[in-house]
Amino acid sequence: MLHAVIMAGGSGTRFWPLSRKRVPKQLLNLVGDETMIQQTVNRCDGLIDPSRTWVVTNEEQVSAIREQLPNLPAQNVLVEPAARNTAPCIALAAVHVLKNDPDACMLVMPADHVISTREDFQQGVATAVELVEKQPDRLALIGVPPTFPSTGFGYIEQAEPIPVSSGRAFEVGSFREKPDRSTAQRYLQAGTFFWNCGIFIWKAETILEALRQHEPELIERIEKIASAIGSGHDRQVLEKEFPLCLSISIDYAVLERAQRIAVVQAPFQWDDLGSWQALQRLHGEDENGNTIIALHVGIDTADCVIHSEKNHLIATIGIKNCVIVHTPDATLVADKNDENAIAKLVEQLRQRGLQDYL
Amino acid sequence: MLHAVIMAGGSGTRFWPLSRKRVPKQLLNLVGDETMIQQTVNRCDGLIDPSRTWVVTNEEQVSAIREQLPNLPAQNVLVEPAARNTAPCIALAAVHVLKNDPDACMLVMPADHVISTREDFQQGVATAVELVEKQPDRLALIGVPPTFPSTGFGYIEQAEPIPVSSGRAFEVGSFREKPDRSTAQRYLQAGTFFWNCGIFIWKAETILEALRQHEPELIERIEKIASAIGSGHDRQVLEKEFPLCLSISIDYAVLERAQRIAVVQAPFQWDDLGSWQALQRLHGEDENGNTIIALHVGIDTADCVIHSEKNHLIATIGIKNCVIVHTPDATLVADKNDENAIAKLVEQLRQRGLQDYL
Numbered sequence: 007m008l009h010a011v012i013m014a015g016g017s018g019t020r021f022w023p024l025s026r027k028r029v030p031k032q033l034l035n036l037v038g039d040e041t042m043i044q045q046t047v048n049r050c051d052g053l054i055d056p057s058r059t060w061v062v063t064n065e066e067q068v069s070a071i072r073e074q075l076p077n078l079p080a081q082n083v084l085v086e087p088a089a090r091n092t093a094p095c096i097a098l099a100a101v102h103v104l105k106n107d108p109d110a111c112m113l114v115m116p117a118d119h120v121i122s123t124r125e126d127f128q129q130g131v132a133t134a135v136e137l138v139e140k141q142p143d144r145l146a147l148i149g150v151p152p153t154f155p156s157t158g159f160g161y162i163e164q165a166e167p168i169p170v171s172s173g174r175a176f177e178v179g180s181f182r183e184k185p186d187r188s189t190a191q192r193y194l195q196a197g198t199f200f201w202n203c204g205i206f207i208w209k210a211e212t213i214l215e216a217l218r219q220h221e222p223e224l225i226e227r228i229e230k231i232a233s234a235i236g237s238g239h240d241r242q243v244l245e246k247e248f249p250l251c252l253s254i255s256i257d258y259a260v261l262e263r264a265q266r267i268a269v270v271q272a273p274f275q276w277d278d279l280g281s282w283q284a285l286q287r288l289h290g291e292d293e294n295g296n297t298i299i300a301l302h303v304g305i306d307t308a309d310c311v312i313h314s315e316k317n318h319l320i321a322t323i324g325i326k327n328c329v330i331v332h333t334p335d336a337t338l339v340a341d342k343n344d345e346n347a348i349a350k351l352v353e354q355l356r357q358r359g360l361q362d363y364l
Numbered sequence: 365m366l367h368a369v370i371m372a373g374g375s376g377t378r379f380w381p382l383s384r385k386r387v388p389k390q391l392l393n394l395v396g397d398e399t400m401i402q403q404t405v406n407r408c409d410g411l412i413d414p415s416r417t418w419v420v421t422n423e424e425q426v427s428a429i430r431e432q433l434p435n436l437p438a439q440n441v442l443v444e445p446a447a448r449n450t451a452p453c454i455a456l457a458a459v460h461v462l463k464n465d466p467d468a469c470m471l472v473m474p475a476d477h478v479i480s481t482r483e484d485f486q487q488g489v490a491t492a493v494e495l496v497e498k499q500p501d502r503l504a505l506i507g508v509p510p511t512f513p514s515t516g517f518g519y520i521e522q523a524e525p526i527p528v529s530s531g532r533a534f535e536v537g538s539f540r541e542k543p544d545r546s547t548a549q550r551y552l553q554a555g556t557f558f559w560n561c562g563i564f565i566w567k568a569e570t571i572l573e574a575l576r577q578h579e580p581e582l583i584e585r586i587e588k589i590a591s592a593i594g595s596g597h598d599r600q601v602l603e604k605e606f607p608l609c610l611s612i613s614i615d616y617a618v619l620e621r622a623q624r625i626a627v628v629q630a631p632f633q634w635d636d637l638g639s640w641q642a643l644q645r646l647h648g649e650d651e652n653g654n655t656i657i658a659l660h661v662g663i664d665t666a667d668c669v670i671h672s673e674k675n676h677l678i679a680t681i682g683i684k685n686c687v688i689v690h691t692p693d694a695t696l697v698a699d700k701n702d703e704n705a706i707a708k709l710v711e712q713l714r715q716r717g718l719q720d721y722l
Binding site (some may be wrong): 023301303305306314317318319320321322323324325328330332335336337338339340341343344345347348350351354355358360363 | 381659661663664672675676677678679680681682683686688690693694695696697698699701702703705706708709712713716718721
């Protein structure tokens with residue numbers, strides 16, 4: 007059976023001050039009425055039952071996630087005692103899934119991406135599932151056809167096509183690191199590259215086997231955790247072993263080393279919503295190039311992203327190319343080109359002891 | 365006896381969103397712990413008793429003013445039923461003062477200027493009082509020696525010196541409109557010009573006589589109001605006659621037409637606090653040219669004025685030469701050079717029916 011594994015451990019700072027340590031991006035409704043994790047779960051509606059939907063998160067977010075996803079069985083929300091990147095996260099989910107369903111297939115995905123439509127998404131997943139059900143030793147990724155020469159994503163180069171009954175799938179030729187501008191331009195023009203969007207489909211047993219091969223020490227610890235499930239001291243073992251796991255991404259740990267990787271071309275629209283600027287793509291711009299998600303009055307204001315909660319008025323005069331975000335206890339005013347400095351700024355808050363604003 | 369007459373009818377928009385229709389600049393503590401009107405009253409401490417201190421304001425501010433000035437007798441807060449500029453305002457105060465004290469001398473001043481020190485202020489007032497007590501037909505103004513070539517103030521040119529026992533006083537040579545930049549530069553260099561700061565000292569009887577001569581119709585209406593004081597229908601008469609008064613400044617109505625005007629050189633520091641930028645002069649700037657009256661964390665931020673109430677964090681990245689003002693229901697982000705557009709912006713709020721933010 008197909009299980010959804012949603013990775014919701016992120017606590018990025020790119021949407022600060024709207025996103026916070028306890029309310030990161032995936033718990034916000036940046037696009038649409040539902041939060042991003044709710045959208046992620048609902049995207050599987052009709053394909054994967056809530057009883058087969060798993061979320062991996064951390065202590066800080068667990069209660070908010072249970073609140074936002076009331077239909078999920080409580081035991082399906084797995085808590086990492088420490089952040090250890092995606093390989094240990096996926097391995098932890100795999101052993102839980104396997105306990106419930108020895109023949110389980112996993113659809114692994116981040117909790118905070120924007121995808122449309124649900125139908126197209128499920129179409130892409132169906133192609134990947136067909137592939138790994140036919141060839142259970144396959145590891146499948148979804149690859150997104152690039153729409154601009156992004157230097158922020160990793161790329162996957164396609165090789166020979168793999169026959170599937172619908173959609174398109176390929177052997178993976180190579181993985182490419184985030185490229186420079188001109189390389190990205192070349193990838194875009196070539197038409198044979200995909201963005202690696204972090205959505206994976208594989209048999210739980212297959213990914214554990216691949217990890218066993220490439221990261222035996224990691225998988226040894228995860229197996230100790232697995233043995234303790236239901237023993238009464240599961241938590242103790244988890245808290246001892248998990249933080250000792252190597253912190254490594256599934257891409258480095260397995261995908262870039264393994265054979266038999268397939269890439270399925272995404273038949274859906276995708277956006278990782280990586281910055282306030284991304285909101286401009288998704289919400290659109292008015293005639294002055296502004297994206298206004300606020301009560302706003304402006305004079306001579308252009309190319310801005312302005313966000314505030316209901317009824318807080320933002321007034322701007324002579325402001326160009328800025329991000330203005332108001333929340334009840336903190337307001338950000340930033341040059342759009344300097345968005346990357348938000349992380350630095352949040353680090354300053356930490357250093358100055360302003361914990362309440364993190 | 366000397367009476368203080370504080371003109372507190374202003375409802376300017378220059379400090380929006382901190383200043384509002386009901387809480388204009390004079391009711392804010394922009395500089396120091398006390399509000400500007402409290403500072404204005406306290407500046408006369410030891411010189412003028414609260415029983416001889418009068419405030420002229422409007423219906424919207426009267427209760428806040430009574431609250432901020434609890435020592436003032438309630439009847440000393442005069443309410444204008446309509447805004448009619450300074451000449452009717454001063455005439456209204458004069459007739460009230462005269463009812464209480466037929467030989468009254470008035471110290472007329474705006475409620476929202478910054479002056480230091482109290483001692484120096486009282487020294488300047490003493491010089492002017494000496495002058496009008498010796499020559500009761502005199503109208504005296506305080507003139508502030510210019511410190512920069514301001515194009516925003518009216519200027520007074522000095523003529524012959526008038527002997528006084530302390531300080532410096534002159535006949536007024538001429539009044540000059542707000543000059544252009546090069547003229548202002550010339551005035552500054554000449555050393556014989558003062559800024560007209562709107563502080564006047566004269567006998568109540570003398571200013572009424574001057575108004576009678578230059579604006580007889582205006583003074584006729586004010587005298588009707590005066591006759592009704594204590595009659596039981598004072599309010600009725602005030603509300604009928606006052607709005608019919610010519611709307612004219614005391615400068616145009618009297619000062620620029622009358623003889624026997626004296627200017628007393630201010631021996632104190634003065635600032636009309638006419639804009640957010642003025643706060644930079646008064647609060648000073650840090651090493652990046654920022655004036656921060658807020659909890660603030662900034663990266664690459666310079667030449668800004670940042671104001672918020674306690675505990676609301678303002679974070680800035682790559683922001684130069686801006687005014688950022690946060691209040692609980694509205695935030696302004698404006699280019700410092702475009703400050704004059706605040707009035708336009710407030711007008712837009714009015715047109716859009718956003719009354720709550722005015």
